Amino acid sequence: MLRFILRRLLIMIPTLIVVSMLIFVVINLPPGDFLSNQIAELRATGQEAGLAKAEFLRHEYALDRPLAEQYLIWIGVWPGPSGFNGLLQGDLGWSFEFGKPVAEVVGETLWFTVILNFAAVLFVYLVSFPLGALAAIRANSWVDYLAAAVGYIGLATPNFLLALILLYYGQKWLGLPIGGLVDPRYENEPMSLAKLGSILHHLIIPTIVIGLSGTAAMVRRLRANLLDELGKPYVVTAKAKGVPPVRRLTRYPLRMALNPFVSDIGSLLPSMVSGSVLISVVLSLPTIGPALLEALRAQDQFLAGFILMFISLLVLVGMLISDILLALLDPRIRLTKRSRS
């Protein structure tokens, strides 16, 4: 098992390298870059004063060099104008759009993003698991239909609309806060219990909104899986052994139906990060989403590049987690893997 994890970790390295190349190339596909655009704009409006600074930055961040060289400098395996300082050295680069280092732009929002998405994934699993299982066991009963109805509403309603509706009624009936991720009172204070409470309070609506469509899809999938498993002969065997109903369900088919459930973790994470952009804008959440949108529009390449790298890392970690869980859950995967390696 340990070897398996180690090997998977090693495989992640070349994957990340390839991903980083793709990201860098794609970002640089449109003609020009942030600074050359800015220079052109300054020229057009006759603001010669800024030109020198832009030119200086262009040289400073090696944007005047060939693409391959720029990439290597960005990664940190090639000396830039000020020596080795790329991602490997922990220098995330400069955000031209925001006029500060990328680390500063991203800083807190990165953690908010992780927290928010973690909460959303948790919500998805906590809600869809019992709902899906119940829908399968009581197939074609009112529970099943209710779960289906909730699911379809969740899938069919545009997220931002749902966000607005929930915001309005959440505020009106439950007094839930509107927008933001923390009460303005705690904005610049260090982390404390009260601040954490406020964050959790603010998380409720975004979590539901972001998680709902994923939940709906997951409920349907678990229901279908479990329904398949319930008809399998080994369930009949358990019944013939005299295993009581609840134990029969949890011990046998539910565990089997869990497999696709678990393997979805990897793909769930990125879809939530990218899916939550619009909601973050609507709910004015300080997540990474709006920053990514802005960076991509303005060709702010270091910012966009870093955010995309971060999301890719998230995917890979998600995949790793789901693979490890799968191996723990299913002896067929675990044991055939071992015999092959």
Next chain:
Amino acid sequence: MLRVETLSIRFRRSASPRPAVSGVSFSVGAGQSVALVGESGSGKTLTCRSILGILPRGAEVCGGSVRFGCKKAGEVDLLTLSRSGLRAIRGSQISMIFQEPMSALSPLHTIGAQTAEVLRLHGNASRSQARAECLAMFERVGFPDPERAYRSYPFQLSGGLRQRAMIAMAMVGRPRLLIADEPTTALDVTLQAQVLALIKTLQAETGMAVLMVTHDLGVVANMADAVVVLRAGRVMESGACADVLGRPLHGYTRKLMAAAPMIPDYPEVAPEAAVSPTDAATATAPVDAILEFHGVAKTFERGASRVRALAGIDLRVRRGETLAIVGESGSGKTTLARLAMLADRPDPGARILFRPAAGAEAVDLSAQPPDALLDYRRRAQMVFQDPYASLSPRMTVGSIIGEPLTIHGVCDADERHRRVRALMARVGLDPAWATRYPHAFSGGQRQRIGIARALALDPMLLICDEPTSALDVSVQAQVLDLLESIKERLGLSLMFISHDLAVVARLADRVVVMRAGQVVEQAPPAVLFSAPVHPYTQALIAASPEPDVNRPIDIRKVALGAGAPDLWPAAFRPTPDGPPPLVEVAPGHFVRRAA
């Protein structure tokens, strides 16, 4: 102990008002063995499932009673018993063995955990007690290493061991009644013989009653004291086993008996006399073989490990003959069929020669580039094992049968329609059905469709890979008849692959017995079945159950021949340099043994 009275079961949403099981009555006494016999759809499985209250979804009991003499509570009606009452009986007093051990065992739990669960649920046994009892039971059912079996998952065991695990699981609660639903149908004959013997000895030791569900009259004859013959949910005939099988009164029972494939009684002939003059002539004269295998081997690479599926096969399929290849699972017979179709390529060094006409130049197929094989593919066709999986559900029967004609561009559409109709008529299907889809046909009819498709291109050679093993016995007989008559009429050569000696006995001109990728014996059926020489062939023949109570399976012979080669007499054992050679012990009779 168990009395089933006028039991009726129906499907809730079924279109026909007729119940699937109606008015079935029988009883099982303590220590007795009763067999429910019938073909698929006869309601035998539904009947035995209703006893434990594990009917499939949609099926419900609509009449009758199932009385069971309970140990504590006296006689109870299992159909009206409370759920918890029924649960207490399941697994402890009545337990069940299922047909497919692979799917009937949970893939996620060890054999030990699944078996111990029975004791933990019913016996109030402690964890260590349960474990000890399980280990004892594993040893009893013949696991070579009970400790290891306890830790194994089902997918790590062979088919035979899995069924042993299933039996251990059913037996560990010391039930008073064991229900066995086709317990050996998924197993090879030699394993079947051993598993049946095991159930019998366990029954003798514990005195439990056995209710066995099977389609195989041979199994019945070996196992049962009494028989209940079912057809379409009704009892046709019931009574003591010797009476029903010895003097069947009902027409259906007679029909079943007649259709049951049996190895015919060949008089003990001297090997020389069994070889007909023509055989003797062809033995010396150059043989006109349509297909020849020379030194054919096939190795599959599975990751780092290499599996030798076939080794050193030399065979000839003579023009116009039926060559039967017999072997159990893993013997390499299907690999051989795929090589004969050139669906796979043999290992380098092998030659597969095809002679289109008598005296014509032989073509080495294995050396041909893929596109040069087109001509051969027209002349050699295959009939597949599973008529359910081998026909596309999205194509009409007419287009399935006509597809080879389209692919090879043989004729225009009108001519194709005409030919499809003719083919359908030839295999006994109504040509008007050409526009229907496969799901509208029964298993036997589907296999006829498969045969018609194989005949579409006027082949010279037909390769049949277990064409009847998915069919009921009475249907099997019809399909075999069809194959035989087609072969006669069209002058085809047949390569017939089967695990079933009885099927082979009626069809083959020559029989080849394979084991572990090698030919162990080869002879005309009259010789092979009357005077088998190789211990493995002897075991195969001994293991075939016959529907005659006076001729039980000789389990010692089976265990000897089907076991490891070390158990065989010295002459047959492989030497350090490899297996012994194939020796001609009599004209046309080859055996793998030391000369």
